Amino acid sequence: MHDDTIAPWKVPLTEAEHSVILYALAVAGLAMIAYFIKSWTSRNEVSPRYRTSVYASMGITAVAFLSYVLLVIKFDLGYDQHGSRWLPNSDAMLSWTPRYMDWTVTVPMLMIELIGVAMLAGPAARRVRFVGIGAAFLMITTGYIGGVVIDDGESLGGLALWGSISGVFMVVLYIVIIYVMVGSRRQFADGEAIGTYTNACILLLVTWFVYPIVFGLQGWGHGGAVTTWMQVLLSAADIAAKVGFGAMIHKVAKLRTAADVRDHEDTHPESVWWSSVKVSDAVLPPLSESVRASAQGAPRVKRPR
Template identity: 25%
Template sequence: MEGEVNLLVLATQYMFWVGFVGMAAGTLYFLVERNSLAPEYRSTATVAALVTFVAAIHYYFMKDAVGTSGLLSEIDGFPTEIRYIDWLVTTPLLLVKFPLLLGLKGKASRTLLASLIIADIIMIIAGYIGESSINIAGGFTQLGLWSYVIGCIAWLYIIYLLFTNVTKAAMDKPAPIRKALLQMRLFILIGWAIYPIGYAVTLFASGVEIQLVRELIYNFADLINKVGFGLVAFFAVKTMSAVKKSQLS
């Protein structure tokens, strides 16, 4: 019935709040703990805080897209633009952490970073074009399908770079940094795989409730890939800072 509370709507509303609170808490943690790191490692905490801060702002506004009462009839559409603006800012910042932890300088750093970010931007733009066409049509579109394919190719190229160039460069790094880099690759391989699943949900099905499922998938993935990713990098440099402190004492 039109006036009946929908449990899927409620779950999505609460998940947007969980996303906002999780991102805000992550930002506070990274900023508070930043000064506990050795000076050369503080940029890692700064970037992690930037990622979660930007995401927290966007989640605060996106939560209103699914209303406040739990009614399916209140939903007028989804903030696809806000979602993709968030990703356009935060996903390159996530990838910046690889050169940061590797300590790459000069041309090597610029080349790796440029390759990762260009592929990432292609992935995000393709995803936005595709999802916008799906939202307008209310279901499957050829543009949506081809955008999905292009986005997946760009994502696979990022994975290729991480499992070749980054893995090779990580082998001569201290154990905590090497371990973190190898774990962070898995966030991009496994954690980012959740997003194509969410995209495919609305590519091959239609309806407001299917879109709600997509948003739940995206919210879950964002929490893992932004807060979790940042924590892995942070604890690596935290360990390195402790080692450096013990050597100096």
């Protein structure tokens, strides 16, 4: 084991560091499956118009949960205990790389979730979604090349070059998010929905700063303490960006559903509630002319006496 290694999966850990990382990984994985179950059971609270965001959130947390299951397993198998130290073996790398595989799928899906409740429709929504998904995919893929592929993550030059390229796509992604946020703020009819949507966008913008910070730590520091901080920060950021963001978007979807019902733009078979406050009554769709005529003209069946 070289003292100058910068790949976090090649660094020995103390008992405390090993325990903290395992705790962070397990908690993040449990948070993902818990929110997936919550999203599944509450999906019908949202109008079909905004349900794409709910399904995107379910996909995000399902993929992330599976990723964290693999991370926990490989972290457990990737270190061998020698006295009071845990030394990495060939499996230790897989206690990190599944994160990139997770992000390659879930970060583009976060853009689908974000745009699904925005004030965009038709060709405009498709264009913004295409740019957002493309930028998100390229941001993660180029980061993976520099952080893992080039010299097994040990090349400072590779980190700097591919990190810069990834940063360009990150700027594009930020521009897309700000564009969608500003445009939606001008058009949302519900004031609470405006505030929640803005907070959700800000949460995403702030949380994503953690990832380049951790990427930079890979080239800056050595030792178990840095590795521990990297794992803990990434786990916390994942919870915020997938669960916290998802909860806010779900609230916006419900508030927009209620606003559409109140404005007679849509119907919803159940009353919409938020924080034990009814924000709209249940409104059933009107019967079609054929159904109404059929009901009116149906022969009466005589009941036996």
